[in-house]
Amino acid sequence: MTIDQISITTTMKKKEKPSQDQVPFGTIFTDHMFMMDYNSEEGWYDPRIVPYAPISLDPAAMIFHYGQTVFEGLKAYRAEDGRILLFRPEKNFERLNLSSDRLSIPPVDEEQMLEYLMKLLDIEKDWVPSTEGTSLYIRPFIISTEPNLAVGPSRTYTFMIILSPVGSYFPGGIRPVTIHVEEQFTRAAKGGTGMAKTAGNYSSGYQAQANAKKEGNADVLWLDGAEKKYIEEVGSMNIFFKINGEIVTPALTGSILKGITRMSIIEMLKSWDMPVVERRISIEEVYKAFLDGAIEEVFGTGTAAIISPVGELNWQGRKMVINNSEIGEVSQKLYDTITGIQRGKLEDPFGWMVVLK
Incomplete structure (x- = not known):
């Protein structure tokens, strides 16, 4: 797959952005998210950017019962000149695959996932805050979705990326x-x-x-x-x-x-x-x-x-x-x-x- 194969559905109603100096960590989310699915026959397929919304899972989805899931955490920063910068994002996708290997989850194409992330960020770039110490937190994760109570690796998965603006970790300054x-x-x-x-x-x-x-x-x-x-x-x-x-x-x-x-x-x-x-x-x-x-x-x-x-x-x-x-x-x-x-x-x-x- 290439970046051209990604489908994009934009929201009809954008959210009001929070004050940049008072954003509790991980509680506010942007307008859109990235999703992609996997099955044992097709591999990873259907990359898409969609409006941020709840997802539907079968009660027997294996994530609920056996915890087969991995995640990452990285940030996007806004420079004084307006550029949006990411800190070593390729290492996060490299580590995601390392975690996936340990949890018997199929690997993703690291370069491709970075391209998809950049596309999502381009759509959501107005959400990257500019106040000193703030950033846009990026959470890629994979969950097992097969409805099956048998103990063993799932045969289906969903990969997602959600974004959350966050305030300064040290609002009063760095301290021990x-x-x-x-x-x-x-x-x-x-x-x-x-x-x-x-x-x-x-x-x-x-x-x-x-x-x-x-x-x-x-x-x-x-x-x-x-x-x-x-x-x-x-x-x-x-x-x-x-x-x-x-x-x-x-x-x-x-x-x-x-x-x-x-x-x-x-x-x-x-x-x-x-x-x-x-x-x-x-x-x-x-x-x-x-x-x-x-x-x-x-x-x-x-x-x-x-x-x-x-x-x-x-x-x-x-x-x-x-x-x-x-x-x-x-x-x-x-x-x-x-x-x-x-x-x-x-x-x-x-x-x-x-x-x-």
């Missing part, structure tokens, strides 16, 4: 957060689905996150499922530690999401000739480094916050206050640089940004 180190619950284990971006990985963490928030924490830091010893990731972010000048992040062992912001931060740090390593790091090592005064900064990375400094880690009743709960120099520089590139304010020496033509 408090994180609870989780030891009771497990997010993922080696050989499981931790490396996939799939629904169950997130809902299974709700209880731990709720417990952590009751104690005044913003999120949880997950440890490995086997020994509850090695650090993996935060609920919605990958994690980095600056210890004695060296920046350490947990290695991708199969239970950690391959973050695109994580990948980009590593590339950026290396371009600055800063020592950065990917390896196993235990919570005991972090605590010892804290006692020794060796921890200089801790920060998370992800699509939503980009960089989220960690001001405090709580582990077994012990508080580790990082850098006096202030933003570290490296965290601030990374945030300023990557957001500057994303918004077209700074030169993009890495070739990361894709411009909507």
Whole structure:
């Protein structure tokens, strides 16, 4: 299929756009969405852009019973000169296929999906906000749709892309957060689905996150499922530690999401000739480094916050206050640089940004 084969049905009644400085994350959606279907005989077929609306599914659709689904999250930014920029979108479709492979979902044509996304964005370009810190959040996802209660991969699927304008993640400015180190619950284990971006990985963490928030924490830091010893990731972010000048992040062992912001931060740090390593790091090592005064900064990375400094880690009743709960120099520089590139304010020496033509 080519982009010429996409069908487009525009809405007869456009929505009123929200105030750009007060947009709760993921609650407002644009006028149109992209859809495409799959069956085992035809493969992926019928690409279309249609008015945003509820969808109809059989009560026996396998997504409801066995959770066979994957999703992605990326953003479109409006530069000061009016251009619309996307941050490494090809990596999101690459990761979507990686997740799909783990969940036994047929792959999509990555280049073709990017073309379809760009067409949808061209139709919805007026929805990309321009206020500092705002963006248009992009959610591609695949659900299994076959009406069948037998346990096994679905033979039919629907791929969709929906768009949602979002406000600044840090409306009051970037600030450090408090994180609870989780030891009771497990997010993922080696050989499981931790490396996939799939629904169950997130809902299974709700209880731990709720417990952590009751104690005044913003999120949880997950440890490995086997020994509850090695650090993996935060609920919605990958994690980095600056210890004695060296920046350490947990290695991708199969239970950690391959973050695109994580990948980009590593590339950026290396371009600055800063020592950065990917390896196993235990919570005991972090605590010892804290006692020794060796921890200089801790920060998370992800699509939503980009960089989220960690001001405090709580582990077994012990508080580790990082850098006096202030933003570290490296965290601030990374945030300023990557957001500057994303918004077209700074030169993009890495070739990361894709411009909507």
